[in-house]
Ligand code: NAD
């Protein structure tokens with residue numbers, strides 16, 4: 001048994017990973033989370049107190065970070081500012097958390113010689129044309145578009161440098177778009193589900209032809225655990241589940257599953273610099289580490305996610321008005 005330090009473990013994907021670790025391993029978990037607007041203690045509710053401890057703090061604070069990293073056997077680094085639209089209105093917290101925060105963790109992991117796994121995104125590779133047969137691979141050159149994705153790209157490069165220059169025992173994973181329970185209502189799928197619950201029409205940026213490669217957060221967690229256990233040091237693994245859909249298809253699936261007409265949505269102002277298409281080739285993860293996703297039916301996963309938001313209004317309701325106010329100010 002060992003102790004994992006999970007940064008950002010009160011957010012959407014980090015909390016999913018903490019639940020996954022508790023259910024599938026005998027590791028203890030210490031969560032380091034600043035509880036920004038995106039973090040919520042309630043996402044860790046129901047977990048055993050003798051195995052999961054939450055420390056509220058900033059990953060860019062060396063004094064907080066050093067002791068926690070020293071006390072852990074491995075660091076799994078999820079904490080980030082994660083939303084592209086926010087990064088367009090104010091990039092500064094993205095530089096602080098994604099770059100300075102990652103640097104601070106890496107320095108502590110180097111001092112204490114700790115195993116490090118860095119969670120990143122397919123957005124570091126930029127975007128693909130709609131009719132391009134190519135998908136992202138670990139060899140695709142970095143070409144990020146937004147303040148969010150460029151700070152994530154910078155954080156990946158820091159990790160690679162710490163491996164090569166200082167011998168840090170680190171791995172990196174770049175995953176596609178996640179969906180599932182406990183995702184903040186600012187994100188595309190929960191925004192539309194909670195809009196429909198509120199009697200508000202879904203909002204589609206531009207024509208809705210942008211493609212995202214959807215994966216259930218549970219599958220992301222099982223992949224990260226597999227990389228932590230069996231991944232080769234210094235390697236990058238891409239995580240995806242062949243879930244390409246355009247945004248119009250996703251909105252229409254939500255409307256259908258929630259008993260609405262197929263055209264009951266509105267087109268709104270497009271995102272500046274909006275990436276067209278993401279697509280992951282996860283062959284390396286599947287063949288080398290023998291990982292397979294569990295959720296292969298997107299509509300079934302989406303239906304379960306809709307059920308979760310219907311049953312857990314107390315979790316998302318406190319976020320909803322503030323998220324919509326930000327969108328109204330940005331014209332979305
Ligand atoms: P999220 O916004 O839901 O959660 C982020 C968490 O990090 C929150 O709990 C927040 O309080 C915490 N945090 C933010 N700044 C912090 C700081 N300075 N110190 C400590 N904690 C801080 O994000 P998410 O969607 O769960 O994404 C988690 C990670 O996964 C990120 O690194 C993101 O880049 C990556 N990722 C996300 C997706 C996706 O589809 N959401 C896909 C691929 C990769």
Ligand code: DAU
Nearest residue numbers: 082083084121122123176177186187188203204205210247
């Ligand atoms: O690809 C992985 C990335 O996926 C992660 O790194 C990010 O942290 C995560 O937020 C996500 O980024 P996206 O920008 O793709 O996700 P978002 O949910 O913001 O938007 C998904 C798509 O839906 C995108 O093309 C924009 C569009 N959209 C979004 C919102 C909020 C709409 O059409 N309407 C909306 O109201």
